[in-house]
Amino acid sequence: MSKRIKCGRLFTGLEDTARKDQTVIVDDDGIIAYVGPTAAAPPPGARDKVIDHSGAFVMPGLIDAHTHLTFGGTQTLEDIDLYAPLEFRALRALIWGQRLLHAGFTGVIDPGCTGRTMIAVRDAINAGMFEGPRVCASGPFIGNYQGYTAFYPTWINNPTAVYAHVDSIDNGIEIVRSFAKDGVDFFKFALDGSAVDTKGGLAASMRLDETKALFGEAHRLGKRVIAHSKGQSGAETAAKAGADVIYHFSWQDDASLQAVIDNNVTICPSLVIIHNRYSFTQQTDGHGMGASTAGRLRDPRHPEWDGHGARSDLGRSEWKGAIAAAKRAYEAGVPIMVGSDSGFAVCPVGEWNALELVLLHKHVGMKTCDILKGATSLNAQFMPGGHKFGALEKGRYADILAVDGDPLSQIDVLLDKSKLTVYKAGERIKSRPPAINYRQEQDFSYRMWQEIYDQKFVKALAEASRLQAFAAE
Numbered sequence: 001m002s003k004r005i006k007c008g009r010l011f012t013g014l015e016d017t018a019r020k021d022q023t024v025i026v027d028d029d030g031i032i033a034y035v036g037p038t039a040a041a042p043p044p045g046a047r048d049k050v051i052d053h054s055g056a057f058v059m060p061g062l063i064d065a066h067t068h069l070t071f072g073g074t075q076t077l078e079d080i081d082l083y084a085p086l087e088f089r090a091l092r093a094l095i096w097g098q099r100l101l102h103a104g105f106t107g108v109i110d111p112g113c114t115g116r117t118m119i120a121v122r123d124a125i126n127a128g129m130f131e132g133p134r135v136c137a138s139g140p141f142i143g144n145y146q147g148y149t150a151f152y153p154t155w156i157n158n159p160t161a162v163y164a165h166v167d168s169i170d171n172g173i174e175i176v177r178s179f180a181k182d183g184v185d186f187f188k189f190a191l192d193g194s195a196v197d198t199k200g201g202l203a204a205s206m207r208l209d210e211t212k213a214l215f216g217e218a219h220r221l222g223k224r225v226i227a228h229s230k231g232q233s234g235a236e237t238a239a240k241a242g243a244d245v246i247y248h249f250s251w252q253d254d255a256s257l258q259a260v261i262d263n264n265v266t267i268c269p270s271l272v273i274i275h276n277r278y279s280f281t282q283q284t285d286g287h288g289m290g291a292s293t294a295g296r297l298r299d300p301r302h303p304e305w306d307g308h309g310a311r312s313d314l315g316r317s318e319w320k321g322a323i324a325a326a327k328r329a330y331e332a333g334v335p336i337m338v339g340s341d342s343g344f345a346v347c348p349v350g351e352w353n354a355l356e357l358v359l360l361h362k363h364v365g366m367k368t369c370d371i372l373k374g375a376t377s378l379n380a381q382f383m384p385g386g387h388k389f390g391a392l393e394k395g396r397y398a399d400i401l402a403v404d405g406d407p408l409s410q411i412d413v414l415l416d417k418s419k420l421t422v423y424k425a426g427e428r429i430k431s432r433p434p435a436i437n438y439r440q441e442q443d444f445s446y447r448m449w450q451e452i453y454d455q456k457f458v459k460a461l462a463e464a465s466r467l468q469a470f471a472a473e
Ligand SMILES: [Zn+2]
Pocket: 066, 068, 111, 112, 341
């Protein structure tokens, strides 16, 4: 019994425009058997099921190229690393994965988790044990004390950390080999963190020779490499060492852009995290742009720079930089993958993933057709087996999104989950993921108070009538 999906408009993920009056026929295995004009479709069998999306815009399921399912909606970096057991993190990732699927994303690239959690989640979904998006998984970040995710001081040795510590080229190569042995799809390297170089930008975490050696081993083992590089130096180093993809790419110049072009690197700006952190955060948040918090929680080890967003001037500067760099890269023809860096309290998984597409259009000036191709067929190309999904074409899986609207002319319709119908391998996703008790699900930290209540602070609170009982006495 085949399914015949009547499409009002059909966007294949490979072309710039949508076609009219098309039909997609899906066979029993969830594979597309026909895409083309309804009039030319093979005649229906007596038992074929017709699905009418003749009022909808039908396109491939979206793929987010940068989401951390194990983080979910993390409020503290400690929650990523320290408190919850690995087994809990894997279960947590499953639920967030289901939320992502409901938001129209049938695939996800998950770059950086603790332990082998995302390998387990990927394999469980692939085995049909749980509903979820197609997962392309790395293990932990690979880096050193100068790279992002080396959150803690050197005396804390956390064996289940979100990063694996490289202390020499030989040991880095061994880490790459062990991750490959355990089944990662690709490697995530932290090419910068929060250290500042002599020019005042972010310092690359590794020298070029070290980076080349580690990326080279990854490639020798047939795996691709994504580098986290916000700064110029890390991006230039990553590009020259042969990175396949660079995430963030926030503060860039001619030299790093040229290195990206010369080495055929794809970039994935990941604007949602920058935008939301900058736009949503309240003054009571430790990591925020609010006037009362700005500068208060900056990293004392690197007073010139704070990678966690506590300095409002840096939040503003990163947003401007990331927009400018993405614009220049787009105009230079650099391929742009679409990923939101969801997984944090300001961008919980499944809520704002589609905002990345909106920001790329509104602020970077990308054409909507390029964004939609990026979020489908281009993102899929990075994933193992990606030639089997990511586009509506004969022989690929019927991972389909039917949209009540026209994302080519109004891309923010993709943020409205009530307007989306999702199919993975031809099966409609129906059951809603359970509501999550965020407090039980996220907060394992021992932090007890946001403020330090010395007499001066309590007096100020009372004067502002924020401490009712005290003020009343
Ligand atoms: Zn990330």
